[in-house]
Amino acid sequence: MTTTTRLMAATAVLALAAPAFADTSERRIALSNNYAGNSWRQAMLESWTKVTGQAVTDGVVAAADAFTTAENQATEQAAQIQNMILEGYDAIVLNAASPTALNGAVREACDAGIVVVSFDGIVTEPCAYRIAVDFKEMGRKQVEYLSGRMPEGGNLLEIRGLAGVFVDDEISAGIHAGVEQFPQFSIAGSVHGDWAQDVAQRAVAGILPSLPDDIVGVVTQGGDGYGAAQAFAAAGRTMPVIIMGNRQDELQWWKEQRDANGYETMSVSIAPGVSTLAFWVAQQVLDGQQVPQDLIVPFLEINQDGLDAALETTPAGGVANVEYTLDDAKAVIAKGGSAN
Amino acid sequence: MKGIDLRLALPVLSLAVLLGAVFWMQPRAMSYTGLNLLFNLAVPIALATIAQMLVIMVDDIDLSIGTYVSFCACVTATLLHDTPVVGILVLAAGVGVYAALGALIELQKLPAIVVTLGMSFVWGGLAVLLLPAPGGASPDWITTIMKARPPLMPMAIVACILLALASHLLVTRSAMGTLLRGVGGNARSVARAGWSVVRLRALAYGLAGVFGVLSGMALVGLATSADANIALRYTLLSIAGVILGGGEFTGGRVSPVGAVIGALTLTLAGSFLTFIRLSPDWQIGAQGVILILVLAARLLVRRRRTA
Structure with missing residues (x-):
C-alpha cells in the first residue's frame, strides 16, 4: 500500500464515519423532464419550482434548474442530459x-461523477437511483381497506385503466392479489375506464345490468371514481364504497355525499410532488448519505378525516398534491434501506 | 466547382457560428470530453441524414427512415446481440426490402412519399413486435467502437469525418454516384443512355437501407439498449439536415459533406437552445427559426450570384 492509497483509504473511512459532513450549498441540481403536457406533469413542475426555489433561497443548494424536452423523445432527452454534464x-x-x-447518457453522467436520481419514469442503468411507484401495492391496499370496512366481504366491481399499458396490468395484478389475500371478496365484473371519468361512466353503465345487485365495493385506478358514482346513481343502485383516485371532481363528490348521508371511503394515488422527493434524495446523496439505489414512492392517501383539507388545496380539475420535505426523504431512505 | 464551394460555405459557416456561440456560453465544451458529449448523438443522426440524402438524390423522399432506424436499433439490441447470425440476416433483409421498394417505386411510378409513409407503420410495427417493452442490450463490439477514445480527436468527430469522406467518395467521385445523381437530374436521359433506372433506384434505396442499419447500430452503441420509438425524430431531422447542408429536393443536387455538417448543426442547435435556457415551449419554434435563417441566407447568396 502506497502512501497515497493509504491516504485515500483513510479519507474514505472518514467520509463514511462522518456522513453529514459534506456541504451541498455549492452544489447544483438539474431536473431533466421529458414531457409537460398534462395536469399531473404541470403540477409536478410547479412543485419542483416551489420547493427547490425555497431550497436555493435557504442556501441548501446553489441551483435547481428545470429542463423539459420539447418532443418527448428519448434521443432528445439523452442530448439534454449530455448538455447537463457539460454544464x-x-x-x-x-x-x-x-x-x-437513456442508459448510455446516464452512464456518461455517472462516469463524470454526477448523481442521477430517476423517479416516476425510471431508468434501468444500475448506477442511477430509482424512486419507483409500487402500483401493485396501490391495488392491494384498496382491497385491504375494503376488508377493514366490510369484514364479511362481498362482490366487487373492478375498473381498469387503459388496456395494454404496464400501469394498468400492475394495479390490476395488485387488486387480484388483494382478493386472494381476502377471499371473502370476489370480483363480479371488470371494465376498462381508461383513467377518464366519461369513459368509466359509460363502461360502468354498460356492465351494471349484468351484475348482481349486491356490489359492495368498486376498486379503481384513479380518474374513474366520479364516473362510476354517476353510473350507479343513474341506474338507481345502492351506492357501493368507491375507492377514489385523488382527482378534484372525485373528492368534491365524496364531500357532497359525506355531508348528505355520511358516505365513507378512501382515496389513493401518487402525488405529482414526488419530483420534490427526488430532489431531496439527490441532495442527500450529494450530502454523502448512504442511500439505497432503489426506493419506493409513498402513496398519497386521503382518508375521511383528511378530506376537507385535501379538497381545499386541490385546484378544480387537478390532482391532490403534496410537496415533500427533507425529513420525508430521510424517512423514505431509511425505509428503502431496511427493505433491501 | 465554384458552385460547390459556395454550396458548402454556408453550412460550414452556420456550424462555425453556432459552435462559437456554444463555446462562448459553455467553455467547458471546448475539450476532448466536451466535444464528444456535444456531438456523439449526432453520429447516428448524420448516418440517417446520409441515408435520407441518398433517397433525396434520386428525387424521392423517405418518410420511414425514423421508424426504420428504430427497427434496426431494436434488431441490434435483441437479435444481433443474442444470435448474431440471425441478426445479420434480418438486417440484410431490411436492406433488401429498401432496395425492393426503390425498384417498386420506379416500376409502378408510385409516389415515394406515400410508399415510405406506409412503410413507416410497417417498420414501427415490427419494432414493437421485436421489443414490446424497452430493453435489449448493445453488442459489446458496437459499444466498444462507439465509446472508443482515439488520440487527438473524440470518436464523434472522427466518425463524422470518416462518414463525410466515405459518402463524398461514394456520391461525388465514383461512377456509380454520378449515375445516381443523374437519375435525380434527368432519369430519362440516363435510361436513354442504356442504364436501368429500376436497378439504379433500387441501388440508391439499398444504400439508404445500409446507412439506416449503421445509424441504428450507432444509436444502440450510444444508448446501450433500445426502445421501439427510439429514433422517431430522425425522419424530420434527416430531411432538415440534407436541406441545411445545401441539398435540394429535386435535380439530384446533394452534398454529402454538407449533409453531415447539417446534421451536426441541427444537433448543436438543440444544445445551444438548452444552454441559453430557452423554455421548451419555444424550442421547436426556435429550431425552426434557425432553419429558416440558414435557408434564407442561402437564397440571398444565390440571388446575388445570379444578379
Missing part, C-alpha cells in the same frame, strides 16, 4: 422518456 451540474433528477434508451 457541470452535480446531480441530475430525471423523469425519463424511456427506461432503457
